[in-house]
Amino acid sequence: xxxxxxxxxxxxxxxxxxxxxxxxxxxxxxxxxxxxxxxxxxxxxxxxxxxxxxxxxxxxxxxxxxxxxxxxxxxxxxxxxxxxxxxxxxxxxxxxxxxxxxxxxxxxxxxxxxxxxxxxxxxxxxxxxxxxxxxxxxxxxxxxxxxxxxxxxxxxxxxxxxxxxxxxxxxxxxxxxxxxxxxxxxxxxxxxxxxxxxxxxxxxxxxxxxxxxxxxxxxxxxxxxxxxxxxxxxxxxxxxxxxxxxxxxxxxxxxxxxxxxxxxxxxxxxxxxxxxxxxxxxxxxxxxxxxxxxxxxxxxxxxxxxxxxxxxxxxxxxxxxxxxxxxxxxxxxxxxxxxxxxxxxx
Amino acid sequence: xxxxxxxxxxxxxxxxxxxxxxxxxxxxxxxxxxxxxxxxxxxxxxxxxxxxxxxxxxxxxxxxxxxxxxxxxxxxxxxxxxxxxxxxxxxxxxxxxxxxxxxxxxxxxxxxxxxxxxxxxxxxxxxxxxxxxxxxxxxxxxxxxxxxxxxxxxxxxxxxxxxxxxxxxxxxxxxxxxxxxxxxxxxxxxxxxxxxxxxxxxxxxxxxxxxxxxxxxxxxxxxxxxxxxxxxxxxxxxxxxxxxxxxxxxxxxxxxxxxxxxxxxxxxxxxxxxxxxxxxxxxxxxxxxxxxx
Numbered sequence: 005x006x007x008x009x010x011x012x013x014x015x016x017x018x019x020x021x022x023x024x025x026x027x028x029x030x031x032x033x034x035x036x037x038x039x040x041x042x043x044x045x046x047x048x049x050x051x052x053x054x055x056x057x058x059x060x061x062x063x064x065x066x067x068x069x070x071x072x073x074x075x076x077x078x079x080x081x082x083x084x085x086x087x088x089x090x091x092x093x094x095x096x097x098x099x100x101x102x103x104x105x106x107x108x109x110x111x112x113x114x115x116x117x118x119x120x121x122x123x124x125x126x127x128x129x130x131x132x133x134x135x136x137x138x139x140x141x142x143x144x145x146x147x148x149x150x151x152x153x154x155x156x157x158x159x160x161x162x163x164x165x166x167x168x169x170x171x172x173x174x175x176x177x178x179x180x181x182x183x184x185x186x187x188x189x190x191x192x193x194x195x196x197x198x199x200x201x202x203x204x205x206x207x208x209x210x211x212x213x214x215x216x217x218x219x220x221x222x223x224x225x226x227x228x229x230x231x232x233x234x235x236x237x238x239x240x241x242x243x244x245x246x247x248x249x250x251x252x253x254x255x256x257x258x259x260x261x262x263x264x265x266x267x268x269x270x271x272x273x274x275x276x277x278x279x280x281x282x283x284x285x286x287x288x289x290x291x292x293x294x295x296x297x298x299x300x301x302x303x304x305x306x307x308x309x310x311x312x313x314x315x316x317x318x319x320x321x322x323x324x325x326x327x328x329x330x331x332x333x334x335x336x337x338x339x340x341x342x343x344x345x346x347x348x349x350x
Numbered sequence: 351x352x353x354x355x356x357x358x359x360x361x362x363x364x365x366x367x368x369x370x371x372x373x374x375x376x377x378x379x380x381x382x383x384x385x386x387x388x389x390x391x392x393x394x395x396x397x398x399x400x401x402x403x404x405x406x407x408x409x410x411x412x413x414x415x416x417x418x419x420x421x422x423x424x425x426x427x428x429x430x431x432x433x434x435x436x437x438x439x440x441x442x443x444x445x446x447x448x449x450x451x452x453x454x455x456x457x458x459x460x461x462x463x464x465x466x467x468x469x470x471x472x473x474x475x476x477x478x479x480x481x482x483x484x485x486x487x488x489x490x491x492x493x494x495x496x497x498x499x500x501x502x503x504x505x506x507x508x509x510x511x512x513x514x515x516x517x518x519x520x521x522x523x524x525x526x527x528x529x530x531x532x533x534x535x536x537x538x539x540x541x542x543x544x545x546x547x548x549x550x551x552x553x554x555x556x557x558x559x560x561x562x563x564x565x566x567x568x569x570x571x572x573x574x575x576x577x578x579x580x581x582x583x584x585x586x587x588x589x590x591x592x593x594x595x596x597x598x599x600x601x602x603x604x605x606x607x608x609x610x611x612x613x614x615x616x617x618x619x620x621x622x623x624x625x626x627x628x629x630x631x632x633x634x635x636x637x638x639x640x641x642x643x
Contacts, residue, residue, distance in 0.1 A: 057538050077538075078545035090535035094557040103553070104543035151543075 006068035006158040007033050013063035023049045025215045034189045040202035041212035051195045055161050083152035084161040089144045091136040098132040101150045122154040142173045160192040199239045211235050233347035236276045242316045249275040259311030265336035272344040279318035281338035288333035388615035406616035423596045430574040433514045438521030446529045463519035471584025474512035506594045513578045528562035568632045
């Protein structure tokens with residue numbers, strides 16, 4: 005168990021491609037941090053640098069109190085769970101889980117005890133003699149988890165561990181991994197491109213885009229107070245509505261003259277509002293045209309146009325809605341304003 | 351899966367005919383001839399033959415010379431197979447790690463594959479030339495007076511060396527592709543689980559190469575037994591007298607030099623049985639042994 009510190013870590017490939025721009029952050033002991041971002045944002049590269057599978061071009065990395073820049077992966081006291089499980093196909097589940105311990109000169113009796121414990125924790129006891137090819141996807145994922153858990157490392161690294169599983173299993177494993185991490189209290193870095201995984205599992209989320217950190221924050225901060233239009237549109241399904249607006253006389257206005265919220269300054273801005281922070285009803289102050297009603301059972305999504313711009317509204321299952329004109333009002337406290345040019349939150 | 355079929359029965363047979371004809375004329379017919387003539391004593395000048403039953407075989411079984419050649423062939427096969435597999439594996443593992451200029455290295459290592467066995471043998475002759483061969487000189491610098499074609503052990507060493515050199519590229523290609531088919535993440539998992547590169551090789555890489563290795567083992571045994579004919583022939587320069595030879599070369603020497611077609615045929619039949627056994631082993635053992643998904 006340990007604190008992890010990245011100080012101006014940078015990755016440049018020999019062809020000059022800068023995969024990760026110099027970035028710094030630290031992870032507290034026992035914290036679960038999720039790195040999230042689209043494909044090619046550098047999240048996996050960053051994780052692999054922490055693991056020691058990629059060289060660090062610049063900057064320093066420390067796990068616990070020691071600098072590990074030039075320490076072999078096996079000596080970093082980390083355990084990693086890979087996207088495609090990366091089990092040893094020729095070894096039984098028992099040997100797969102115990103292999104890392106065996107190489108660390110731990111007595112056979114103790115390995116057996118730890119493997120049994122891990123297997124029990126992950127419901128793998130009856131599969132210990134099987135080879136990975138005889139297991140289902142979810143079971144293989146558990147073996148990969150077991151291999152990490154049994155080591156009792158200072159740091160867990162997860163590289164999109166659930167992306168090869170089907171939706172139902174993914175949901176179940178998400179909860180299992182989170183519960184396991186809570187119980188063991190091991191510092192963890194988890195890489196995913198799935199914003200739902202990021203939101204549900206993280207103590208803290210780091211949103212990456214094009215090798216840069218867009219925002220670091222708790223899931224609630226990231227969701228409600230996105231630092232940029234990129235974060236606003238990447239996190240949340242459906243994403244935050246982003247609307248071109250003007251600031252006039254200390255107020256935000258869209259198209260017409262209806263003030264939406266208070267603001268300082270003047271000029272063009274991008275206004276962000278989550279679909280659920282919009283109310284509908286005959287007494288509301290703005291006209292809205294519903295094009296499509298998306299029925300999701302527990303709630304409905306209304307897709308349409310607000311002042312000629314695409315806009316989505318989230319309403320409860322008990323609120324009726326049909327395509328056509330309605331009136332809406334926006335919760336002024338939930339409005340986030342971004343610079344119209346740079347997309348950075350104001 | 352949809353199975354394509356022929357509407358008439360004659361067309362597929364017609365299409366198979368050329369291939370069947372080749373197999374019958376060049377494989378089955380000579381094989382049948384060999385089995386037949388192994389029961390006859392052939393007149394050396396071709397004036398006729400006498401049926402002698404199993405005499406040719408009992409002669410072989412009692413011949414100390416044949417037993418000696420069989421023993422040499424066994425040792426030769428083991429040495430050639432072991433060294434060509436081991437060297438190829440070492441080269442493949444090293445070449446797999448090269449990042450810059452990997453293609454050039456690999457092409458250079460595969461080059462020898464294109465050399466025909468007699469040419470390989472001839473290159474061996476040049477290298478071991480008594481008066482100016484560079485390898486003879488090298489041996490001399492270690493105090494080894496290397497005399498190819500005179501000293502049986504020296505000739506045998508040259509035979510093994512040239513045969514191994516000729517076979518390494520084939521094994522190298524297979525081992526390299528075997529190595530590259532091991533998932534990258536499995537190797538990385540091993541990197542995290544085990545600090546020692548040597549341990550990682552024996553625990554993870556080597557077992558995952560085993561299917562390739564088994565396949566190559568059979569291929570190499572067959573090579574050492576049969577395909578080294580050209581190398582042996584060039585190196586002993588048709589003067590087998592004091593020189594070692596393999597069982598296949600002995601068939602040639604007895605049949606075409608000694609004109610003992612009956613005895614030579616009996617030896618061929620023995621070899622045929624050996625090939626048959628190897629094939630059975632390959633199909634039964636190798637095809638079924640360790641395959642991972």
